[in-house]
Amino acid sequence: MKRPYVVVTRRIPQVGLDMLNEEALVRVWPEETPIPRKVMLSWAQGADGLLTLLTEPVDEALLEAIGPQLRVISNFAVGYDNVDVAACTRRGIPVGNTPGVLTETTADLAFALLMAAARRLLEADRFVRAGKWRTWMPLGFLGVDIHGSSVGIIGMGRIGYALARRCAGFDCRILYYNHHTHPQAEAIGAQYVDLDTLLTESDFVSIHAPLTLETERLIDEKALRKMKRTAVLINTARGKIVDSEALYRALRDGVIAYAALDVTDPEPLPVDHPLLMLDNIIVAPHIGSASVATRDRMALMAVRNLLAGLRGERLPACVNPEVYG
């Protein structure tokens, strides 16, 4: 029987590729940078399935170029804002993602960023490496306490809740803003509030919402001005939820104290971007889910979604189940 042809737009953990190679004819983009659009349009022609990363727009033009034989799109991420899901649904193509398996790892990173910003860890490290450490300093690198602070969580989904659990262990007061209340979060003491209350009362504001029309630039100049002057903003969700120019001005002018970002707009952030000229910011290159075990689990989940789609079975994790009628 003819093997289905699939395109994988970057090298993913081998455990996933091995599983895929057993059933499909696989073409993997071998470079470390995203597959150029032109190459993608040409490689994907005639594909039965596509395994994409969050760096690849999956839109009408691409779907059109691939052709009507396409059976499945599997995104190697929990977020799928790079995929025009409505266009896939119109064509009856299921779209898979990787929820659950990266929850704890991403919450670990959000909490690590929160701690590193609170205690100015990266500034302190740069100071030592620059040979500036002369003595113990009663007034050096004073940060803010995490224990007993108020943490505002925007988006109480899986990752937001996993962060809330970590904060509860540090005796924090937890506020959250979400579409609906979250009984498990309430059970550990989290309090449902409106966005204004969250912004005004939190010492740390951490974003865990998907990027949608509603959340794009949710944290703009107005929102930043509502935050405490001592507040820290943490973003491990999507860069476009924060207005980067407004954030730059807020950090420069002391409107808020600190930011710790794992995601940026633009992404990647150019090395000469104004944000990187500031000391009161930490920027990581979108590594929220980057642990060996979690990336293996994501690869297996993405491949299981892809194989299910190729076999005409229901995807284990499908973002548009309406395609099944």
Ligand code: DGY
């Ligand atoms: C996702 O899964 O959406 C992350 O941003 C990458 O792991």
